[in-house]
Amino acid sequence: MNTQTANNTHEVAQETIRITGSEAIIRCLLAEGVDILYGYPGGAIMPVYDELYKFRNEIHHVLTRHEQGAAHAAQGYARISGRVGVAIATSGPGATNLITGIADAQIDSTPIVCITGQVASHLLGSDAFQETDIVGISTPVTKWNHQITKSEDIPSIIAKAFYIARSGRPGPVLIDITKDAQFGELDFKYEKCTGIRSYIPIPKTNPEAVLAAAELINNAKKPLIVWGQGVILGKAENELKAIVEKTGIPAAWTILGASALPTSHPLNVGMVGMHGNYAPNKLTNECDVLIAIGMRFDDRVTGNLSTYAKQAKIVHFDIDPSEIDKNVKTDVAVIGNSKDSLAKLLPLLNENNHAAWLQEFHDLYHIEFEKVIKHDLSPTKEGLTMGEVIKQINTETNGHAAIVSDVGQHQMIACRYAQFTTTKSNITSGGLGTMGFALPAAIGAKMAAPDREVVAIIGDGGFQMNIQELGTIFQQKAAVKVVVLNNEFLGMVRQWQQLFFDKRYASTEMTNPDFIAIAKGYYMNAKRVTKREELAGAIKEMIASKEAYFLEVCVEKEDNVFPMIPSGASVSDIRLE
Amino acid sequence: MDQDIKTFTISIYTENNIGLLNRVSAIFQRRHINIESLTTSQSEIDGVNRFVIVVNITEAQAKKIVGQFEKQVEVIKAYYHTDEQTIFTESCMFKIKSALLFEEPQIQNIIKESNTRIVTVNKEFFVLEKSGRRNEIESLRRDLNVFGIMQFVRSGRIAVTKDEMKISEMLVAFNNQ
Numbered sequence: 001m002n003t004q005t006a007n008n009t010h011e012v013a014q015e016t017i018r019i020t021g022s023e024a025i026i027r028c029l030l031a032e033g034v035d036i037l038y039g040y041p042g043g044a045i046m047p048v049y050d051e052l053y054k055f056r057n058e059i060h061h062v063l064t065r066h067e068q069g070a071a072h073a074a075q076g077y078a079r080i081s082g083r084v085g086v087a088i089a090t091s092g093p094g095a096t097n098l099i100t101g102i103a104d105a106q107i108d109s110t111p112i113v114c115i116t117g118q119v120a121s122h123l124l125g126s127d128a129f130q131e132t133d134i135v136g137i138s139t140p141v142t143k144w145n146h147q148i149t150k151s152e153d154i155p156s157i158i159a160k161a162f163y164i165a166r167s168g169r170p171g172p173v174l175i176d177i178t179k180d181a182q183f184g185e186l187d188f189k190y191e192k193c194t195g196i197r198s199y200i201p202i203p204k205t206n207p208e209a210v211l212a213a214a215e216l217i218n219n220a221k222k223p224l225i226v227w228g229q230g231v232i233l234g235k236a237e238n239e240l241k242a243i244v245e246k247t248g249i250p251a252a253w254t255i256l257g258a259s260a261l262p263t264s265h266p267l268n269v270g271m272v273g274m275h276g277n278y279a280p281n282k283l284t285n286e287c288d289v290l291i292a293i294g295m296r297f298d299d300r301v302t303g304n305l306s307t308y309a310k311q312a313k314i315v316h317f318d319i320d321p322s323e324i325d326k327n328v329k330t331d332v333a334v335i336g337n338s339k340d341s342l343a344k345l346l347p348l349l350n351e352n353n354h355a356a357w358l359q360e361f362h363d364l365y366h367i368e369f370e371k372v373i374k375h376d377l378s379p380t381k382e383g384l385t386m387g388e389v390i391k392q393i394n395t396e397t398n399g400h401a402a403i404v405s406d407v408g409q410h411q412m413i414a415c416r417y418a419q420f421t422t423t424k425s426n427i428t429s430g431g432l433g434t435m436g437f438a439l440p441a442a443i444g445a446k447m448a449a450p451d452r453e454v455v456a457i458i459g460d461g462g463f464q465m466n467i468q469e470l471g472t473i474f475q476q477k478a479a480v481k482v483v484v485l486n487n488e489f490l491g492m493v494r495q496w497q498q499l500f501f502d503k504r505y506a507s508t509e510m511t512n513p514d515f516i517a518i519a520k521g522y523y524m525n526a527k528r529v530t531k532r533e534e535l536a537g538a539i540k541e542m543i544a545s546k547e548a549y550f551l552e553v554c555v556e557k558e559d560n561v562f563p564m565i566p567s568g569a570s571v572s573d574i575r576l577e
Numbered sequence: 578m579d580q581d582i583k584t585f586t587i588s589i590y591t592e593n594n595i596g597l598l599n600r601v602s603a604i605f606q607r608r609h610i611n612i613e614s615l616t617t618s619q620s621e622i623d624g625v626n627r628f629v630i631v632v633n634i635t636e637a638q639a640k641k642i643v644g645q646f647e648k649q650v651e652v653i654k655a656y657y658h659t660d661e662q663t664i665f666t667e668s669c670m671f672k673i674k675s676a677l678l679f680e681e682p683q684i685q686n687i688i689k690e691s692n693t694r695i696v697t698v699n700k701e702f703f704v705l706e707k708s709g710r711r712n713e714i715e716s717l718r719r720d721l722n723v724f725g726i727m728q729f730v731r732s733g734r735i736a737v738t739k740d741e742m743k744i745s746e747m748l749v750a751f752n753n754q
Contacts, residue, residue: 140603144651197653199650199651324644326644
């Protein structure tokens, strides 16, 4: 049963108990089913840490080595599990260090709740020690944020935070709690939030729009599906598969949509976007109906908008009405949760197969294979490629691993070549492109899904951005497999410098430390591979390891990632070399 | 058509919460849109605030920006309207030396002809108040400026729409869920 307060609805709760604000925070987290949280203590959040100590058997606090690591770990936790990740930090620098992770979660629609301590309310605005206006700072990068200055507000605001983070299009929420609100007492009862009057998480789907979409799709000769993370967030993987199989429509994915449909599915035609596959990019400009599902036409997907799919009718399925016509003008927009929309669409679609059209994808794949893929995956040159490392990981894990990638060349290679069999298996920083994401995100992912193999694929640049989280792996005994693909360059920037800045390699060469010695300093099993004949054995050993494992693979220094749509170019001008 | 720059009045109905103004203004700032005027007040519904914001943008931008407002958790509903779709006004105040009222008899005529209201008069100064369209206020300011204005202030635009807003119905619908 629900009760109504002024603006929100809540579940009815049991009777109240008199406790402190800080204990209330922990009880709220427990009521929301939080089992793990990631954070770093400090002055303004100490009352909460004191309660975490008392509740240490019920809720597991993971001490990361930097608050940014805590935010990314919460993201990794959320991305692999679909549950809300939680990060906690103190005021001032603790809070500002969370911001990169929060911004990443905002642009990649990841449900996290961040709790920050704040100076006592009488000190607000006085430039007190470790005071920062974190609500002001985080406003543009949060789905919602709020500052609590009164203990009695804690339960309702935290309930709202979790509801907002997870519902509709998910996103990050930051709750800032003053120290006096943590120390003060309240009559505690917890009621889960079930509705906010100003907030419509899932807008109603217009049945006529579904009909119109079905008609366009049924009449299409060369339809192309491009799906994004909306399929995963909406738990619509089965519906997508049913639609693809019933209609025979080739289906491509954005980087965050990866793994919603197995890579090996015969109608999965690969990744769209700047370093995506040749066929789906090229044929975006030849399809007659483009069916976009839970994706937002990011510029890395569309290239030059003025030449993007101009010949096609656009059908756009999205939960967020503000995405409709934001970048690409649609002919039919179906607003709503992807699972519901696709379920309504399925019975209206005719059985079909688009064999000749699908063959065009295969033909272009063949060209890409000859020009790019075979050299990436089965190189004949001496130096190791990033692609063959991913291929070997596929072999050893049978495609069951969750791949957590950082940002750069290795990320593109990982997403291009990982053989995904299971949804929620591609965890990467898509929209924000946050170097340093993968190591902490892999920790969060592994802890949320301890039964899954979690392999972090990181470049030598990104690895050093949050290298301190090796300490978290060690302390938590998190069995994360860390692969650093070391080309002694900030490879993606170097590639651009080579192609567009006449090889002026400004500040992209890295003089790296002995990564093995560093990993061993954290008592991790660690190995360096420099020759092809060592690779298979090392990856076998890494995957077989029950504990965390660090593998450095020294790859060719100046390899480039192709295909590539140069920025500002059309998707059909995708280059193979 | 929707690429021409026009004046739009954006109305946003919101919960009355601290920080919302920051969220709203950040949406303009991020897109480099200059706010011509911004007024917030209680709306026709208790506990619901209304922002009235005037911007010069294209209709395409107006549509997108309204989408961004509606996406905010504490925004109930947002709209954009052209000048033709609204009834709008601004208001202004002038503080002028009292002596001028007697030394410059034209001032009395200006006040009378422009339907300007005298709010207060004392030995040192008097205060005028007028509501109207921008051009009326501007013309009054120009007329009075000849004699010397001690202080002048003009409010942002306030506007009501010719169409119904139906905010109450939306809130009732939520309560009946």
